[in-house]
Amino acid sequence: MLKHDARDNVLIAFADPVRRAILERLARGEARVTDVAAPFAISLNSVSKHIRILERARLVRRRRVGREHLLRIDPRPIEDAAAWMHARTAQWSGRLERLARVLDSASPD
Numbered sequence: 001m002l003k004h005d006a007r008d009n010v011l012i013a014f015a016d017p018v019r020r021a022i023l024e025r026l027a028r029g030e031a032r033v034t035d036v037a038a039p040f041a042i043s044l045n046s047v048s049k050h051i052r053i054l055e056r057a058r059l060v061r062r063r064r065v066g067r068e069h070l071l072r073i074d075p076r077p078i079e080d081a082a083a084w085m086h087a088r089t090a091q092w093s094g095r096l097e098r099l100a101r102v103l104d105s106a107s108p109d
Helices: 004-014 017-026 034-035 044-056 076-106
Strands: 060-065 068-073
Touching: 004 017, 004 044, 004 076, 017 034, 017 044, 017 060, 017 068, 034 044, 034 068, 044 060
Parallel strands: none
Antiparallel strands: 060 068
C-alpha cells in the first residue's frame, strides 16, 4: 500500500492533462522522451518537468541507452491508489447507508 506522501504524489501526477496524456502514451509501450514530447505544443523542458513529476510518483521509470532516455509506465502506484480509493468508497458508502437509516427512523411517518 502506498504511504501518504507517495499517494499524494500519484494524485498530483493525475491532476494534469499533459501528465495523463503521457501516461496514456506510455501505456502502449516504452518510448523515447523526445517521442513522448512530440505531440505537445510545449517545450521539451516543460515536458521534462511533467516527466519528473511522474517519476517522483513512481508512475514512470527511465532507463538510458547511450544518449537515449527511454520511459515506461509502472502500473503499481496506479493499482495502489485505486485500491486506496476503493477502500475509501466502501468506508463512506457504509457510513452514508447508516446515516440514511438513522434519518429514515427519525423522520415522522
